[in-house]
Amino acid sequence: MPQLAWNAKEATVGELAERSGVAPSALRFYEREGLIHSRRTSGNQRRYSRDTLRRVAFIRTSQRLGIPLATIREVLGLLPEDRTPTREDWARISECWRSDLDERIRTLQRLRDHLTDCIGCGCLSLDRCRLSNPGDELADHGPGPRRLLED
Amino acid sequence: MPQLAWNAKEATVGELAERSGVAPSALRFYEREGLIHSRRTSGNQRRYSRDTLRRVAFIRTSQRLGIPLATIREVLGLLPEDRTPTREDWARISECWRSDLDERIRTLQRLRDHLTDCIGCGCLSLDRCRLSNPGDELADHGPGPRRLLED
DNA sequence: GCTTGACCTCAACTATGGTTTAACTATCAG
DNA sequence: CTGATAGTTAAACCATAGTTGAGGTCAAGC
Numbered sequence: 001m002p003q004l005a006w007n008a009k010e011a012t013v014g015e016l017a018e019r020s021g022v023a024p025s026a027l028r029f030y031e032r033e034g035l036i037h038s039r040r041t042s043g044n045q046r047r048y049s050r051d052t053l054r055r056v057a058f059i060r061t062s063q064r065l066g067i068p069l070a071t072i073r074e075v076l077g078l079l080p081e082d083r084t085p086t087r088e089d090w091a092r093i094s095e096c097w098r099s100d101l102d103e104r105i106r107t108l109q110r111l112r113d114h115l116t117d118c119i120g121c122g123c124l125s126l127d128r129c130r131l132s133n134p135g136d137e138l139a140d141h142g143p144g145p146r147r148l149l150e151d
Numbered sequence: 152m153p154q155l156a157w158n159a160k161e162a163t164v165g166e167l168a169e170r171s172g173v174a175p176s177a178l179r180f181y182e183r184e185g186l187i188h189s190r191r192t193s194g195n196q197r198r199y200s201r202d203t204l205r206r207v208a209f210i211r212t213s214q215r216l217g218i219p220l221a222t223i224r225e226v227l228g229l230l231p232e233d234r235t236p237t238r239e240d241w242a243r244i245s246e247c248w249r250s251d252l253d254e255r256i257r258t259l260q261r262l263r264d265h266l267t268d269c270i271g272c273g274c275l276s277l278d279r280c281r282l283s284n285p286g287d288e289l290a291d292h293g294p295g296p297r298r299l300l301e302d
Numbered sequence: 303g304c305t306t307g308a309c310c311t312c313a314a315c316t317a318t319g320g321t322t323t324a325a326c327t328a329t330c331a332g
Numbered sequence: 333c334t335g336a337t338a339g340t341t342a343a344a345c346c347a348t349a350g351t352t353g354a355g356g357t358c359a360a361g362c
Contacts, residue, residue, distance in 0.1 A: 014308065024309090025351055033349090043358045045309055065262055069349070094269065101263040105256060111216055112252040119245045165338065175339085176321055184319090194328045196339055220319070 010039065010047035020056040027056070035059055035073050051084050058090065065097050066104070161190065161198035171207040178207070186210055186224050202235050209241065216248050217255070 017024045030036045031046070036055050038046040055076065062072045075096050079085045164175045171178075181187045182197070187206050189197040206227065213223045226247050230236045 012309075023351080026349080028310095029350055041358085043309085044311095045358070063349090065266065066259075094266065097266060098263065101259060101266065105259045105263065108217075108252060108256045108259065112249065112256065115216065115245065115249060115252065119242050119249070163339075174321075177319080179340095180320055192328085194339085195341095196328065214319090 010049060011052070013046050013048075016048050016052060016056065019053055020060070022056055022060065030056070030059065030069075033069060033073065035069065035076060054085070054090065058093075062097060065101060067097060067100065161200060162203070164197050164199075167199050167203060167207065170204055171211070173207055173211065181207070181210060181220075184220060184224065186220065186227060205236070205241065209244075213248060216252060218248060218251065 011019070013024045013027055016022075017027055020027075027036065028046075031038060036048070036052050036059075038048050038052070041047055058076070059069075059072055062075075063069070075093050078093050078096075079089055162170070164178055167173075167178055168175045178187065179197075182189060187199070187203050187210075189199050189203070192198055209227070210220075210223055213226075214220070226244050229244050229247075230240055
C-alpha cells in the first residue's frame, strides 16, 4: 500500500495519481505535453512538488468544461513561475473559461433556435437552410474531431 | 468541367461532392460507415440517387450540431426504406436533435454557474469543489476525444 | 543481498472523422 | 483510338487524449 500521507514532501507518480484520481499514464502524458513538471531523482524517477496536485485538479476541471489540453497549457502559462500560485492566481486564470463557456452556450442556443425553425419548415436543405450553411456563423476548421461547435 | 445539372438522373461522387460541398473522400467514408448508399455501374463506379443530396445535407447539419456520426447513422435508420423520404420524414427525425441540444445547453449552463461560484471562492480543489467531482452530474466514459460534455 | 512492487521509456493501439497517396481502371470528348 | 479527367481500392497519416504492453531499472523491506 502506497504512502498516502504527503506532508511537505514530494510525491511519486503513483502518489500523485492516487491523490488526484488521474492515472499515472495520464500524468506522464501531461508532463510530456508540458502541462505539469517534475524533478527527477538520481535514479530518473519523477518527484512532484505539492502544488502539482492543484495544477492537475485545474486541468481535469478545465477538461470537464470542454477545454482542449492545448488551451489549458496556454492558460497555465499565465501562472507565475517564480513562486507557488496563490488562490488569487488560480481564480484569475479560471476567469479565462467563463467567456468561453458563455460563447458556447450562446452558439448552442442559436443552433437550437434555428433547428426549431427548420423543423417547422422541414427544410434542412443545402442552399435554403441557415443551419446547413457553415459560413453563416460557425465554421469547423480542419479535419478530425476537435472542439465541437467552436467559434 | 463536371456536369452540374442533375436532372432526374443519378450523380457520380464528384457531382455529389460539388453539389453538397463535401469532399469525395468524405462521401466514400460516409458510405463505408453506412450513412449513405449507392448503386454501382458495370465499371464499379458509384451512382447516387437524387435524395442522397438531402441525406448528406442532414448529415452535415447534424454534425454542426455536435452529433457524432454513429448517432446520425442510427437516426437515419428511422427513415422509410421503401420510398423517398418526404419533408415530414426529415422533420420527424430532425426532432431527435432538439432534446439533445436542450440537454447540452442546460449542462453547460450548470457548469458555468458552478465555475462562477468557484472563481468566487478560488477553490478548484479536488475534494471541495463541485466542478472537480465527476460523479456529481457529469461523466465522460472511455478514452479519446468523443462528444464533449455528453450526458 | 534478494525479492517485490513501483517506476522508467518507447512503441503500438484505442476511437472519431476524415485526408492523402499510390497504383490502377472507367468514361468521355475529339 | 487515344489521352485527359474522374473514378476505384487499400493503407498510411493527421489531431486529440490518452491506455497498454514489453523490456528494463529503482527502492525498500526482510
